[in-house]
Amino acid sequence: xxxxxxxxxxGALLGxxxxxxxxxxxxxxxxxxxYSRLTPIAPVNTVVALPAPTPEKAIMPFMDPAFASAVCRYxxxxxxxxxxxxxxxxxxxVSFYTRYDVAYYAINDRAAGRRVIELDLMTAAQHExxxxxxxxxxxxxxxxxxxxxxxxxxxxxxxxxxxxxxxxQGAVAASRCSRETEPARSRK
Amino acid sequence: xxxxxxxxxxxxxxxxxxLGMTYFALSRGAxxxxxxxxxxxxxxxxxxxxxxxYARASIARTGRLPIALGDGVSFTLKADDxxxxxxxxxxxxxxxxxxxxxxxxxxxxxxxxALIANTVNRYGFTSEEVVRRADGNFEIIVAPRAxxxxxxxxxGADRYQLLLRLYDTAVGVSTKAGREVPxxxxxxxxxx
Numbered sequence: 001x002x003x004x005x006x007x008x009x010x011g012a013l014l015g016x017x018x019x020x021x022x023x024x025x026x027x028x029x030x031x032x033x034x035y036s037r038l039t040p041i042a043p044v045n046t047v048v049a050l051p052a053p054t055p056e057k058a059i060m061p062f063m064d065p066a067f068a069s070a071v072c073r074y075x076x077x078x079x080x081x082x083x084x085x086x087x088x089x090x091x092x093x094v095s096f097y098t099r100y101d102v103a104y105y106a107i108n109d110r111a112a113g114r115r116v117i118e119l120d121l122m123t124a125a126q127h128e129x130x131x132x133x134x135x136x137x138x139x140x141x142x143x144x145x146x147x148x149x150x151x152x153x154x155x156x157x158x159x160x161x162x163x164x165x166x167x168x169q170g171a172v173a174a175s176r177c178s179r180e181t182e183p184a185r186s187r188k
Numbered sequence: 189x190x191x192x193x194x195x196x197x198x199x200x201x202x203x204x205x206x207l208g209m210t211y212f213a214l215s216r217g218a219x220x221x222x223x224x225x226x227x228x229x230x231x232x233x234x235x236x237x238x239x240x241x242y243a244r245a246s247i248a249r250t251g252r253l254p255i256a257l258g259d260g261v262s263f264t265l266k267a268d269d270x271x272x273x274x275x276x277x278x279x280x281x282x283x284x285x286x287x288x289x290x291x292x293x294x295x296x297x298x299x300x301x302a303l304i305a306n307t308v309n310r311y312g313f314t315s316e317e318v319v320r321r322a323d324g325n326f327e328i329i330v331a332p333r334a335x336x337x338x339x340x341x342x343x344g345a346d347r348y349q350l351l352l353r354l355y356d357t358a359v360g361v362s363t364k365a366g367r368e369v370p371x372x373x374x375x376x377x378x379x380x
Contacts (some may be wrong), residue, residue, distance in 0.1 A: 007201070008198075011201025011205065012201060012206075012318060014198065014199070014201075015201060015203070015204065015205025015208075017202075017206070018206025018207065019206040019207075022207065023241050024241050025243060026244075026248055027247070030251075034251055034253045035246040036251075053302075054303065055303045055304055055305035058254060058302060061251060061300060061302060062351065064295060064351075065295060066314045085323045091356065093258075093259045093260075093355070097253060097256075101247050101253060102246060103239075103254055104237045108259060108356055111258070125337045152253070156259075160291065160314045160316035161316055179346060
């Protein structure tokens with residue numbers, strides 16, 4: 001009897017470890033996470049507008065139907081990325097996610113304070129290679145450091161009422177994310 | 189033989205306990221640092237780099253993109269102020285004011301996070317659309333059949349959830365429930 005109780009106790013302790021391990025491993029093995037859902041429709045380093053969610057079909061659960069949204073699935077292994085998002089009339093935001101859908105940075109139109117949200121996305125190593133004088137001359141250039149080589153940028157513009165949806169869709173559709181045309185280090 | 193059965197038994201218990209705990213933790217949406225105000229709950233930390241492993245696992249399993257903290261905060265409502273689960277066959281009133289934010293949206297989803305089909309194609313309200321009283325308070329009636337005023341149709345689904353998303357708001361990781369964050373009251377009015 002005592003032997004079975006001890007075995008139960010040992011099994012339960014081991015179960016705790018199994019539980020923690022599965023929780024930690026799960027994001028790396030998930031095949032239906034947001035990044036995997038977007039991979040088939042979003043080519044690398046291109047802005048793709050997402051269809052509005054409907055009761056029958058939505059790319060991801062819990063999408064806000066009051067927003068027009070687009071994503072840029074990025075890969076920084078060839079160098080930094082430049083992102084420009086024209087601000088729509090109501091509310092526009094740009095959120096950055098790692099490959100495992102963790103949000104690490106977000107900016108909205110008011111924080112950007114301009115008609116166009118412009119920023120450079122790079123890894124910490126690429127940021128170190130940006131010449132200092134360049135950083136000074138481009139003091140108004142916003143640099144975002146990505147903790148991972150790949151990830152997602154979600155561009156979202158709000159339509160406060162349904163009639164404004166075309167304006168919001170136009171703003172996200174006019175967004176660009178692409179490799180920088182002149183690499184920063186060539187000028188040094 | 190005894191050793192073998194003992195080991196197999198312990199391993200079976202471990203698998204059952206471990207996977208069972210993971211399943212329950214994720215299906216209940218367990219994550220640390222919940223901000224609960226009345227019946228509404230938000231996990232502001234899930235929208236940051238500091239998201240805990242439970243939040244990360246739950247995000248990966250559901251396939252959603254969490255709202256980033258610099259963008260806004262999302263409050264979930266699954267039951268009314270008396271603890272009664274939201275029922276799409278009842279008339280539920282959402283009334284009062286929201287915490288300060290540039291915009292907010294209130295959206296109705298089923299348990300899986302999909303919109304629910306209805307005859308008027310209305311899935312939620314934005315802060316600009318909602319009709320308010322002179323004192324700035326609003327009342328939204330979530331009901332299966334048409335109602336005067338701000339009617340949010342449930343499509344007759346028996347279980348649903350409401351998400352109140354505040355955009356460009358000061359509500360965040362350090363927010364405590366209190367006067368600065370007034371959430372709307374939720375009451376079930378009439379059930380068939």
